[in-house]
Amino acid sequence: MSDPTHPGAPVLEVADLSVTFGSGPSAVRAVRGLNYEVRPGEVLGIVGESGSGKSVASMAVMGLLPPHARVSGSVKLLGTELLGASDKRLAAFRGRTISMVFQDPLSALTPVYRVGDQIAEALTVHQDLTRAEARKRAVELLDLVGIPHPAERATAFPHEFSGGMRQRAVIAMAIANDPDVIICDEPTTALDVTIQAQVLDVLRKAQRETGAAIVMITHDLGVVAGFVDRVLVMYAGRPVEIGSVDEVYYHPLMPYTMGLLGSVPRLDQGERGRLTPIDGNPPSPAALPPGCPFEPRCRLAVPECRLAEPPLRPVRHSRHLAACIRAGEIERGVVTTVPKLPEIPEEGEERPPRESRRVVLGVEDLVKHYPLTRGAVFKRRVGTVEAVAGVSFDLREGETLGLVGESGCGKTTTLMEILKLARPQGGRVVVLGRDISGLVAADRMSVRRDMQVVFQDPMSSLDPRMTVYDILAEPLRAHRVREPGPRVRDLLRLVGLEPEHAARYPQDFSGGQRQRIGIARALALEPRLVVLDEPVSALDVSIQAGVINLLEELKARLGLSYLFVAHDLSVVRHIADRVAVMYLGRIAEVGQVDRVYDTPMHPYTQALLSAVPLPDPVVERARRRILLEGDLPSPADPPSGCRFRTRCPLYKAIGETERLRCVHEEPRVRPMGGDHGAACHYAESLDVV
Amino acid sequence: MSGHVTLPDEQLAEQSSPGGVGVAVPSRGRVVARRFFGSWGGRAGFALLAVMFLAAFAGPLVYPWGYTDKDFTAFLTPPSPSHWFGTLQTGADVFAVTMRGMQKSLVVGLLAALVSTALAAIVGAFAGYFLGWTDRVLMWVADLLLVLPAFLILAVMSPLFAAGQWPLFVVMLALFLWMVTSKVVRGMTLSLKEREFILAARFMGVSPTRIVFRHVIPNLSSLLVVDATLNVSAAILTETGLSYFGFGIQPPDVSLGTLIADGSKTATYAPWTFWFAAGLLIVTVLAVNLIGDALRDAFDPSARRAR
Incomplete structure (x- = not known):
């Protein structure tokens, strides 16, 4: 196999790599025969869902697995075998020829040493440098990865860095010795989209500087589309498809890849198609089926699939391989795998226009400030965190409002303020026509009945000590419904579970099923408004699609209204009718979802949307990114006037006199046609998706 | 809004058929009981404790000697068919007094442990869940009891326990056992309170008291069961200690503590005066520990055993 685009001998060759934990019948075969190679300057993407073995494989390559893991096969770095080599020999390679960028940048840096010293240490281990030289080089590296005031920041400790800056520092450390291979294990998963865009940009730059090959491990199909040359799809510990990114995305040959691509909601597609989830759950690595591991979930399965596991073999040409007997x-x-999907039932006849529908949830100038105190015995107030600083929106009957923003923008605080049903610090919250600040106990109960919530983490939102029956019966009992039994059974059916599941505990279910139980609990009292706090962000893509479909179906069938809080803009585009973008405790832009996504007016929305990677290689490569500088300012000390001006690309483009207005005058959300509004003095539309 | 959830006809038919309704959903109590008796330790511990209770309460009814009777023909005789466990220096029957002592010790130990653990759970969970004044007052009381010398107060109060007032003794014992656990419970409640299932229950309209009893305390059950198990031993030993010094259980009544205290003097040349009482104390604590372990596993759905 020769690669026309990346000539030269492979720098990293992995052949028949297997990793087994434990032994005997309970042995878990996490990786089962992984083969790949990367050449200088090439980027290989390894995608797969949680439990597919992608991270374990990369740890095995680095020799970082615990001793009880049994690793076999071969890992050759520049022709030298790494498997079985002594730690001392490996140490000569690690950091010098092969380096790694981890998912969690906080635990990848030692908290008690200065960042600059840690990078300098990475240098002096492998190179003969004096302390001063190493320090100087560390500052250069920090500058290269785009850390402002690098000389000053080099003396800071990791906890003084934000998440994005820490990941930059880790990248600086990874490229310090000009390695030949950089393994990135989910390098941007823990970061917000605008920071992710910055970090990916830094990685690209780092690759250009070093000419290294990159192995990019991720579950995000969008990141892969724009960043890698070749992609390897893993399922149940095995590669099931390898090929160039264009071929795999546009002509997938393995039903699993097809399913994965079909289940991703797209930022650039507005129409209300149903997503195609993959049925079922990934098999447990301890109990794999005898044939193709994907067979139980595959729409194209034939009886022969159950006989033996299909080998990975070339299909279209020698560089596109798939493990499917029907490839x-x-x-x-x-x-084809295009399945017949149950259509979303039509929502009655034509919906009446938005203006004539009832306001289910009205929020006006909601304020939530947290005091910032210091001192253990005598608490002094040293400042105020303005978590929510005047947020207004309304949600009408039968509508889904997406509330989006990056972490720290105040979206969860807004949600909690609404759900608490207590008098807000400032502003008004009106639920179903009732102002929550004047509620008496009985009214509060009836509002609670009409407004329910689904949380993000399906593990922690269900009491582990209660059976599913008790979990679902709890809201019914709290509102004095007699005989919850029949209702519990209906609810389980409604969300696609079996009534027999009622006797089990939450831990007996997979993440997607648990989230369905959470949804069933929220629907138990037939509410009219359901508040969803990141309901799908903890789930794998293929599972996520099923839950999104369920939410859409339930909304149409039961006439619900959703307040959908999420950081994933693609999911929001798919499910929401209207969207409100939050930045630092304020609404930046609000409007019909298609209008906001197609013609965003606020510079922040534009940057946010342009930062979201699309699972479409050609489009993704042609896109122009608006990179925001720096990180979110602290909500304890927000900038005067427009809160976005410190990072605003528009602010930099306008003249001195116009800038004065941004500094001194707080922009209100002003109408930009229809019910579309943006909080910017100089908003203009821009096509970014 | 009702009526939106429409079910197809076949589902309705299924519902009205008797088989359809029969989705067996056991209550939490029954699940815990099944899992408890499904484990070896649970069965053994329960059987052991049941036998001891039976022996302690039913034994004296069929045994010819009462615990106050004296056999003036046999002083300090080893076990024999007429005196199963032998006799004391006074001619009292060891079996009779041991059973009488066990009655007291079992009741006092188990009750004091249950009361103190329940008190710790409730005080800690309420203080941690409600915070504010509830927390301040409850923790102030706990701190106050921690600094009071428990042994001294019990000793001073001992005349009150004389005339068959053992329930008061149980309460007093429990009152000095709960404080440390309640502080642990309070801390765990603070972290539990932020969990999403508690928030979910709150936003559902479940009352705070109900949340404490249905969500907070069951999720601390592992800690509480272990604590109760330890408290049984602690209560029995405290009672033993008090009785040894002549407080606690007053003569002519006896407890395992007074028996061990008396028997230890003659243990070297008349082992039956000491070892039966001491052995039964050990067996009691062992049975309680077995039950505690099995209960902890039964309460915890993620425990691998007993499933």
Whole structure:
């Protein structure tokens, strides 16, 4: 196999890599025969869902697995075998020829040493440098990865860095010795989209500088589309498809890849198609089916699939491999996986226009400030965190409002203020026509009945000590419904679970099923408004699609209104009718979802949307990114006037006199046609998706 | 809004058929009981404790000797068919007094442990969940009891326990056992309170008291069961200690503590005066520990055993 685009001998060759934990019948075969190679300057993406073995494989390559893991096969770095090599020998390679960028940048840096010293240490371990030289080089590296005032920041400790800056520092450390291979294990998963865009940009720059090959491990199909040359799809510990990113995305040959691509909501597609979830759950690595591990979930499965595990073999040409006995048929177009999907039931006849529908939830100038105190015995107030600083929006009957923003923008605080049903510090919250500040106990109960919530983490939102029956019966009992039994059974059916599941505990279910139980609990009292706090962000893509479909179906069938809080802009585009973008405790832009996504007016919305990677390689490569500088300012000390001006690309482009207005005058959300509004003095539309 | 959830006809038919309704959903109590008796330790501990209770309460009814009777023909005789566990120096029957002592010790130990653990759970959970004044007052009381010399107060109060007032003794014992646990419970409640399932219950309209009893305390059950188990031993030993010094259980009544205290003097040349009482104390604590372990596993759905 020769690669026309990346000539030269492979720098990293992985052959028949297997990793097994434990032994005997309970042995977990986490990786089962992984083969790949990367050449200088090439970027290989390894994608797969949680539990597919992608991270374990990369740890095995680095020799970082615990001793009880049994690793076999071969890992050759520049022709030298790494498997079985002594730690001392490996140490000569690690950091010098091969380096790694981890997911969690906080735990990748030692908290008690200065960042600059840690980078300098990475240098002096492998190079013969004096302390001063190493320090100087560390500052250069920090400058290279885009840390402002690098000389000053080099003396800071990791906890003084924000998440994005820490990840930059880790990248600086990874490229310090000009390695030949950089393994990135989910390098941007813990970061917000605008920071993710910055970090990916830094990684690209780092690759250009060093000419290294990158192995990019991620579950985000959008990141892969724009960043990698070749992609390897893993499922149940095995590679199931390898090929160039264009071929795999546009002509996938393995039903799993097809399913994965079909289940991702797209930022650039507005129409209300149903997503195609993959049925079922990934198999447990301790109990794999005898045949193709994907067979139980595959829409194209035939009886032969159950006989033996199909090998990975070339299909279209020597560089596109797939592990499916029907790959040939798929390639010729004889069969496709386009499934017949149950249509979303139509929502009655034509919905009345928005203005004439009832306001289910009205929020006006909501304020929530937290006092910032210091001192253990005598608490003094040293400042105020303005978590929510005057937020207004309304949600009408039968509508989904997406509340989006990056971490720290105040979206969760807004949600909690609404759900608490207590008098807000400032402003008004009106639920179903009732102002929550004047509620008496009985009214509060009836509002609670109409407004329910689904949380993000399906593990912690269900009491582990209660059976599913008790969990679902709890809201019914709290509102004095007699005989919850039949209702519990209906609810389980409604969310696609079996009534027999009622006797089990939450831990017996997978993440997607648990989230369904959470949804069933929220629907138990037939509410009219459901507040969803990141309901799908903890789930894998293929599972996520099923839950999104369920939410859409329930909304249409039961006439619900959703307040949908999320940081994933693609999911919001898919599910929401209207969207409100928050930045630092304020609404930046609000309007119809298609209008906001197609013609965003606020510079922040524009930057946010342009930062979201699309799972479409050609489009993704052609896109122009608006990179925001720096991090979110602290909500304890927000900038005067427009809160976005410190990072605003528009602010930099306008003249001195116009800038004065941004500094001194707080922009209100002003109408930009229809119910579309943006909080910017100089808003203009820009096509970014 | 009702009526939006429409079910197809076949589902309705399924519902009205008797088989459809029969989704067996056991209550939490029954699940815990099944899992408790499904484990070896649970069965053994329960059987052991049941036998001891039976022996302590039913034994004296069929045994010819009462605990106040004296056999003036047999002083300090080893076990024999007429005196199963032998006799004391006074001619009292060891079996009779041991059973009488066990009655007291079992009741006092188990009750004091249950009361103190329940008190710790409730005080700690309420203080941690409500915070504010509830917390301040409850923790102030706990701190106050921590600094009071428990042994001294019990000793001073001992005349009150004389005339069959053992329930008061149980309460007093429990009152000095709960403080440390309640502080632990309070701390755990603080972190539990932020968990999403508690928030979910709150936003559902479940009353705060109900949340404490249905969500907070069951999720601390592992800690509480272990604590109760330890408290049984602690209560029995405290009672033993008090009785040894002549406080606590007053003569002519006896407890395992007074028996061990008396028996230890003659243990070297008349082992039966000491070892039966001491052995039964050990067996009691062992049975309680077995039950505690099994209960902890039964309460915890993620425990691997007993499933």
